[in-house]
Amino acid sequence: MPRFSPFETDVETCSFFQEMFHGKLALIGEWTTMRFVFYSKCNLTQEQGNQVQVLMNPIFGTQMHFWPTKDSYFLTEEFSKGISVLRESGLIFYWQNVELDYKISGTGIEKTNVKFKTMSINKLILPLTLLFMGITAAFLVFLSELRRRKSPEH
Incomplete structure (x- = not known):
């Protein structure tokens, strides 16, 4: 598996994501971030606006949980290695805090529209x-x- 960095080519990123998404691995948490990057980098921009709204929802958090479906159980070990490489290289952090903020700022959607965590204690x-x-x-x-x-x- 290639070493990921924020400066690598979009072709390598797209091929890695296509393996994950087409392997039918179900993801929660960073799935939305990765899905957004997949659409924005791989010229699939028709769903970009919806993904931004989902990503701004703090209820998803920053943790990742995944489980294999029946068809892709054999991919679990390879997939978890890929996720750890992404996390260790800081690419997920880079996407969430640099690229994603830039993309959201161009949509005109405010980040403060949805606040679940602050509501639970204050109210x-x-x-x-x-x-x-x-x-x-x-x-x-x-x-x-x-x-x-x-x-x-x-």
């Missing part, structure tokens, strides 16, 4: 505080009732 503070206060009040009522029942007057 749950008030409901969680109210829940905690309710549980505390219920516990105090329970203790007072328990103490009242144990008193010798009853």
Whole structure:
């Protein structure tokens, strides 16, 4: 397998991606980044806009998980070696932080349109505080009732 770098030719990149995508390996996470680069480098620009919107969605994160389908189980080891070469050379990082930002800036789509991670904490503070206060009040009522029942007057 050739050594990948940000300066290598598009032909080598395209041939590597074609093996992955046509080998029917299912990917999550960096799959969207690689798919975007595949379309932008290999003259398949008709789906480029959709891929940019998917890539800006932070719910995908930067981790990669993959699993083979029935037809491509034998490719798993070769594929994982290829991904580690891409990651070690910094090419995935380069695509995400240099090329991708450049492509997105040309589409007019703002990166801040979709925010899943910040919403989860900021918008749950008030409901969680109210829940905690309710549980505390219920516990105090329970203790007072328990103490009242144990008193010798009853």
